Amino acid sequence: MVHMHALAQMVHMHALGAVGMQRGAREGIYVAACAWMMGMAPGLHGDLQGRRDYMATYKVAGTTWRPTRSPRLHGDLSIPAPHWLVWLVYGSYVTLVGHPVCRMDCMASYKIACIAWRPMAITVEFTPFQQLIWDVHHIDPEGLFPCILGHEAAGIVESVGEGVTEVQPGDHVIPCYQAECRECKFCKSGKTNLCGKVRTATGAGVMMNDRKSRFSVNGKPIFHFMGTSTFSQYTVVHDVSVAKIDPQAPLDKVCLLGCGVPTGLGAVWNTAKVEPGSNVAIFGLGTVGLAVAEGAKSAGASRIIGVDIDSKKYDIAKNFGVTEFVNPKDYDKPIQQVLVDLTDGGVDYSFECIGNVSVMRAALECCHKGWGTSVIIGVAASGQEISTRPFKLVTGRVWKGTAFGGFKSRSQVPWLVDKYMKKEIKIDEYITHNLTLGDINKAFDLMHEGGCLRCVLKLHE
Numbered sequence: 001m002v003h004m005h006a007l008a009q010m011v012h013m014h015a016l017g018a019v020g021m022q023r024g025a026r027e028g029i030y031v032a033a034c035a036w037m038m039g040m041a042p043g044l045h046g047d048l049q050g051r052r053d054y055m056a057t058y059k060v061a062g063t064t065w066r067p068t069r070s071p072r073l074h075g076d077l078s079i080p081a082p083h084w085l086v087w088l089v090y091g092s093y094v095t096l097v098g099h100p101v102c103r104m105d106c107m108a109s110y111k112i113a114c115i116a117w118r119p120m121a122i123t124v125e126f127t128p129f130q131q132l133i134w135d136v137h138h139i140d141p142e143g144l145f146p147c148i149l150g151h152e153a154a155g156i157v158e159s160v161g162e163g164v165t166e167v168q169p170g171d172h173v174i175p176c177y178q179a180e181c182r183e184c185k186f187c188k189s190g191k192t193n194l195c196g197k198v199r200t201a202t203g204a205g206v207m208m209n210d211r212k213s214r215f216s217v218n219g220k221p222i223f224h225f226m227g228t229s230t231f232s233q234y235t236v237v238h239d240v241s242v243a244k245i246d247p248q249a250p251l252d253k254v255c256l257l258g259c260g261v262p263t264g265l266g267a268v269w270n271t272a273k274v275e276p277g278s279n280v281a282i283f284g285l286g287t288v289g290l291a292v293a294e295g296a297k298s299a300g301a302s303r304i305i306g307v308d309i310d311s312k313k314y315d316i317a318k319n320f321g322v323t324e325f326v327n328p329k330d331y332d333k334p335i336q337q338v339l340v341d342l343t344d345g346g347v348d349y350s351f352e353c354i355g356n357v358s359v360m361r362a363a364l365e366c367c368h369k370g371w372g373t374s375v376i377i378g379v380a381a382s383g384q385e386i387s388t389r390p391f392k393l394v395t396g397r398v399w400k401g402t403a404f405g406g407f408k409s410r411s412q413v414p415w416l417v418d419k420y421m422k423k424e425i426k427i428d429e430y431i432t433h434n435l436t437l438g439d440i441n442k443a444f445d446l447m448h449e450g451g452c453l454r455c456v457l458k459l460h461e
């Protein structure tokens, strides 16, 4: 059996602020330990906000679920009936709590195992957290419930299916929500890290070869999530969705390389390509924003201005390279004007690391006329749109976005692991808490309180 250590990111309640929710609305939020199912709130199903609602309104089942059959036989992960009943019971919280919007971005977990039981599939046992969400037009994978959430993790390959050649049982791996097949139009283009090979399947919560899920509860299918489903001791992933890493690397640390940290670093190095001497503004000093700061510092940026609504963030952010701090609440004028005034006409690069479309506009408009580039990293609530005056673009500002920081996952995640092992990038500093899966509600409480960057959840004792 292969065990994977997976970092699962916990729900970041910070994002509540981004969608205008009050902290009070978060009270009473509970989360299911692994699988999630639809609740009864109408109108929210199938979109990002709905997903977040559901993620935030289920109570942890109390015990972690485990495969009822040997993954080695089938990789068919099932959940015992009592857990299923727990979900049904606590599903009613959806209507009681309303719709607190939260993100699953600050929990990380480790210890996963992979098994492959179908051609080109790998089963992984792990404990991931962190949720990401996407839409494929009207088919939003995050709208498919019940599913096993989680996408930031690390683990060990349990077994591999027919045709899998690049990993073997025992290999240490990091699941990659952004696959890399090296064969599709996207991978061959050299212009993007997006991969098209399994995206339609991962977007639909199923495996590619038969368009079916590998998870079930009492015979009822449970959808996959982001092609990873890492909030579980075991998962099944496509072969193009795991990066083989140095077995010496601590899984309870490098699980963070499944999403947020590479995203921030890569936004600077790959997407913006920040040059030495640049002025940089970072909106939102969570893990992603701090990783942007770390990347900007290593790229030689001279001024790295952190922008956050919580002034306490500055103390932490200094350790990641932030040289100045601005709290928008301290000013009457728009934050973009504050930054333009502070930087003789605007910054060279800005990064939105929140998921707030108003802040995205501010991040674009604080850029210097003629060349300033703004990179959108944050994931906005479903259906939201960005806007600015076209003149802002006509006069030379550039608006970009980035997914997983532009890193090609299978090729470059191992490189990032090596950089961590050589102490060239930080990981430990982003981990503010370590808990077990059974303590997941505590992890949510930590998020509510603030001060939690990433909470690593241990899935296996």
Ligand SMILES: NC(=O)C1=CN([C@@H]2O[C@H](COP(=O)(O)OP(=O)(O)OC[C@H]3O[C@@H](n4cnc5c(N)ncnc54)[C@H](OP(=O)(O)O)[C@@H]3O)[C@@H](O)[C@H]2O)C=CC1
Residues within 6 Å of the ligand: 012, 013, 014, 015, 016, 017, 018, 103, 105, 106, 259, 260, 263, 283, 284, 285, 286, 287, 288, 289, 307, 308, 309, 310, 313, 328, 353, 354, 355, 356, 359, 376, 377, 378, 379, 380, 402, 403, 404, 405, 450, 453
């Ligand atoms: N594109 C991609 O590939 C990826 C995107 N993401 C996205 O990146 C974003 C950041 O992730 P993460 O760092 O984990 O999130 P966090 O929630 O930890 O960080 C966001 C920070 O922004 C602060 N904030 C909230 N509102 C404002 C505001 N109006 N102005 C300034 N600061 C504000 C929050 O403060 P407070 O805590 O007080 O609310 C918090 O400190 C998320 O939207 C996430 O979904 C993540 C990974 C990959």
Ligand SMILES: N[C@@H](CCC(=O)N[C@@H](CSC=O)C(=O)NCC(=O)O)C(=O)O
Residues within 6 Å of the ligand: 048, 131, 132, 133, 134, 135, 178, 194, 259, 379, 380, 381, 382, 383, 402, 403, 404
């Ligand atoms: N469905 C959402 C958009 C979700 C999104 O942008 N996801 C990011 C990862 S966020 C990580 O925590 C991403 O990389 N997307 C690329 C992909 O292929 O899905 C919406 O519609 O707003």
